[in-house]
């Protein structure tokens with residue numbers, strides 16, 4: 001065999017049997033090894049580099065048909081145009097702007113898209129009603145809010161957004177802005193402001209090559225605190241209830257706040273005779289007995305009075321019946337959260353009675 005021929009065979013064997021090297025970088029296409037800081041800065045010269053990541057961003061938004069979104073600082077409506085495809089005919093996108101001229105342009109642009117509602121907002125408020133949106137979206141707008149008003153703005157959004165809704169913020173990451181001016185917000189500052197307002201980040205992602213980040217926030221009180229340590233057997237009220245972990249972990253303060261913000265409703269699952277002797281103001285009577293027997297009239301009344309977007313807190317005399325009612329109410333599609341406190345405990349805790 002000639003030398004040349006042997007060389008060809010050896011090279012072929014190397015190609016086949018030597019395992020291929022792992023890729024030099026992760027999914028983003030950029031290595032995190034800092035060989036050149038400028039590479040983490042930006043690519044391209046366009047004004048809105050994050051628009052290149054729209055496919056990824058829209059996937060993160062996970063919009064569903066029928067969702068209601070407010071795009072705060074909608075600008076030329078670039079995002080509105082893309083989001084409307086996901087929310088469909090039954091959804092709504094409020095294109096909120098502080099500039100009257102931009103609102104007029106948006107009205108013209110979306111004249112044939114009735115789901116898009118261009119609206120003039122205040123610099124410190126969306127002016128939208130409570131519980132009206134599933135998602136509030138800021139793209140390169142958050143830094144336009146007055147520095148002193150941001151926490152209050154985010155607090156207001158807690159009431160505008162439905163209980164399980166989100167806020168999404170795309171913003172320039174000024175820590176790696178490399179002298180590009182101040183049109184952005186330090187991520188650490190955003191997280192501080194969000195937490196102060198009652199939100200927590202469920203995703204924070206730097207979008208390599210754009211020098212922007214995406215921050216997805218959810219209401220903090222959706223995440224219960226660590227359950228308390230179990231009491232020793234035989235001691236205290238909790239110990240007598242092995243099923244205590246099925247009660248809601250929401251604090252009574254949270255329950256009261258949600259009731260006041262119209263994000264939750266209160267239900268009394270005791271029987272009518274107990275209710276007549278006294279009940280909590282603003283509660284609705286849904287006797288467990290009738291619920292268990294599938295009383296048609298009661299179920300119709302319940303469905304009419306309470307929509308599924310609201311959290312349903314409910315109480316009985318000692319906390320025992322609430323756990324039984326949980327099975328039925330959850331089955332009916334409610335976000336049903338049984339209170340371990342009974343009627344008397346709730347009165348003592350400051351809930352208002354009917355007399």
Ligand SMILES: C[S@@+](CC[C@H](N)C(=O)[O-])C[C@H]1O[C@@H](n2cnc3c(N)ncnc32)[C@H](O)[C@@H]1O
Nearest residue numbers: 072073074075078097098099123139140141144
């Ligand atoms: C940099 S542009 C971003 C446009 C668009 N969101 C995008 O990413 O393509 C910022 C927009 O926010 C608007 N804006 C500024 N302050 C605002 C506020 N407090 N509320 C709502 N919109 C605001 C401006 O009029 C401008 O159109």
